Amino acid sequence: MLYRVGVFYFLIMDIIFLRNFRAKTRIGIYPWERKVAQTIQLDLEIALPNKRAAMNDCIEDAMDYAQIAQSIHEILAEHNFSLLEALAEHIAQTIMLQYEAPWVKVSVAKLGIVRGVEKIGICIERGIKEKGGCNGE
Template identity: 35%
Template sequence: MDRIFIQGLKVAAVIGVHEWERRITQTLCVDLSFAADVRRAAASDALEDTVDYAAVAARLRALGEEAAFGLVETFAERCAERVMTEFDVSWVRVGVTKDVALPGRTEVGVVIERGVPPESAP
């Protein structure tokens, strides 16, 4: 199975467990890959024969604007759910990174996978 990926997508969101974080918008960095059979699109050279990664990116940015999140884990899970349901994807890997105020420049994040990995598919 082929994979489509989006790396370094910037998403603005209200996210964090501290009170001060609930009053600001922070920028998350999202890395996403998902299973897709791109043979038909490669043959037709037509956008309608593949998953439109611009549409996926727009939906994830909208997700960041729609709700506040306490944890990056929650945001990653919602991203996976949205991609799988709205774009009929059977497997997705979502990585979400957030800068945190610790000594030095620190990033924290999570990587989750949902669905059947392409290697496991028949």
């Protein structure tokens, strides 16, 4: 949200994050990937629709981190995806719709699937966000 003070505009955006979220799911294009659950790692940054929680210090105004995690577990249990890209998109759209987030960044990675590579994956951003972020990106 942009606020104007005199001739200056200030961006106010609070971003929560879930990092190193690991879960098992069936994902992939090969038959063996469709049979065996693989561990994936997710990292999420979610812009809050308002700054009430920061201003009021009231839990009722905050996003429920556990509920967000539960929503992701439900997606992984109920859907089968061939591509990490499709999974990331589904998670991003669900978070934006269910929690009214104006912006979300979702990273999804398979662990140890390629020899000599710790993880492979995709990172997507959806919505509207100004410059900045938790990592100063």
